[in-house]
Amino acid sequence: MWWSEENSFSQLPSSPQSADDAFCIEEGEIAYYDFQKMDNLQKLEILKNARKKVNWYNAIERSVFLRELYPVLNHWNYELPDLRDIFQKKDIEDLLKDAVYDKYNRYKGDQFIHFVASTDYKHEPDVDQNGKPLLKHTTALHVAARSIPKRDHPYSYIKVSDLFKIYDRYDLNYTNVDGLTHFHVACKFNCYDVVEKFLELGQDPNCVWPITGDSPLHVAVNAGHKKVVELLLKNGADPNLANIYGSTPLHIICYSDDHYQIDFEDCNKGNNEYRKLAELLFKINDEMQQTVQVDALDKKGRTPLQRAVAHLKLELVDLLLDRGADLSSFVFPDKYDFCECTERRKKSSIYFKLRLACDTLDVVERLKTRGYELKQSEVQTIMADFDDRAMFGKSEDLEKCWHKDERFTWVTKIMMIKPNLSLYDVIRLRPEEAAKLLTYKDYFKFEYVDERRYFPVCEFHPLEIMLRRFCRRRSVEPFMELTRHRLPILCCEMILNLLMNQDLCNVCLASAVQSRYFM
Secondary structure: OOOOHHHOOOOOOOOOOOHHHHEEOOOOEEOOOOHHHOOHHHHHHHHHHHHHOOOOOOHHHHHHHHHHHHHHHHOOOOOOOOHHHOOOHHHHHHHHHHHHHOHHHHHHHHHHHHHHHHOOOOOOOOEOOOOOEOOEOOOHHHHHHHHOOHHHHHHOHHHHHHHHHHOOOOOOOOEOOOOOEHHHHHHHOOOHHHHHHHHHOOOOOOOOEOOOOEOHHHHHHHHOOHHHHHHHHHOOOOOOOOOOOOOOHHHHHHHOOOOOOOOHHHHOHHHHHHHHHHHHHHHHHHHOOOOOOOOOOOOOOOOHHHHHHHOOOHHHHHHHHHOOOOOOOOOOOOHHHHHHHHOOOOOOOHHHHHHHHHHHHHHHHHHHHOOOOOOHHHHHHHHHHHHHOOOOOOHHHHHHHHHHOHHHHHHHHHOEEEOOEEHHHHHHOOHHHHHHHOOHHHHHHOOOOHHHHHOHHHHHHHHHHHHHHHHHHHOHHHHHHHOOOOOOHHHHHHHHHOOOHHHHHHHHHHHHHHHHHHO
16 A cells, blocks of 8 residues: 555655655655645645555545645645646546545545635536537535535535536536436535526426435425525426425425424524425415415325424424415324424433423414314323323422422522522422413423532423323323223312322323223
8 A cells, every 4th residue: 555654744744855855656655744845846746646656446545645635735835736737537536526425534625625626627527429428427516415414514515615616517417326416416505506507507497316206496495495495496496396205395394304402592493494494485486376285295195284293393383274284184193203203302301301392282282272182092192202201200209309308499499480480489389270370481491500400300390390281181081981981070180180290191091002902
């Protein structure tokens, strides 16, 4: 192998007298020198000689070579080189792909891509025997689309923009083996100017990525790029086109990933952003006198409203209902959809449990306000999910702290849930009374003082109160079924008032088991 750790750029500090001295031809290795003091001709000669020693079919050697290029390129003075004088076309393309994909040398890879773009290097397409460009060609842009995770997209805009400066033929829409196009990539990374140039040159806005069935509008919506979405819609993108899963762009808005915030002031930001995107979809199509199919079914028979409910997108639920979503045929998400969506929340964090409980109960209330009442099986779906996440507290823990720890009393008195109402006051209230005084959002806004870490039960008690009304109200019918309606309802309610939320949950789940096996 031409490279060794002992002779990397970062290990040898001596300075060359000439380009020939700088490159160890006999050993076939690049040594480190003070490139800041070298002129560009010396650096150019070093790169030419070094390039000859690389096995370009070996990905590891290319990766090491890419890393070793960093100090040379970083200290290149003024006039930039013509890379064709140093590398072959395929060499540059291989290095660009490696620069995108190498997560261990990401910064150095980004620097190489930017350097290539700065030299005004342009990729020239391969042609067939008739001189026509070959569009079936995997480029570094395709690699970027497949290898950069969604969470890094905002930080990758500059890198992808640099790549589009290199692959700047917007009349040629390169596709990889899966059918992913440069146009899709531009939509995915919010490259508005690139998308606009493609469309100006006649690009079909509804071209489909065959492996997923996603149109450019699907891709832009999934990434949340409102300006690109607007541009596509105004240039003829079909808002009702479904992918291979039957999902329309509206479906995707309703189930795109959430990035939950801890602070209450920011907690609805994600919901509002999705609502704005959906509002934009409806607004532009209204202007163009096109109809967005608000009750479209995916391959599993789910509507956008069902997807929004399963993902607890509160603002979207309201918007879809305002836009005419059919609630009469609505079916609450089953346990697989609901639990799969809520699985993204962190199980161990009380903040996320509070947020999950708040949003779940809020969406139930919104549906009820619009006339939809949960069936008992749907209540059991929610209860089972709460139970799996250990969201119910234990009464003995609270009693132990209350009676035996004076510091617990002091701490709870200074923990204010809302003005003039401390956690101490709330704990002394019956759960039903506390539930009347506080809304779901009050609990989530509740800020804990540092001492809360000594009393984990302090974290769970607001959650317990938040869930009380739901658990208590939904447990009456299951309890009566368990007792075969042998007790009067007043007696049943008196018994249920004495139970903790965990007990009420168990009543609901036990009723489901009884109904399944004994009815």
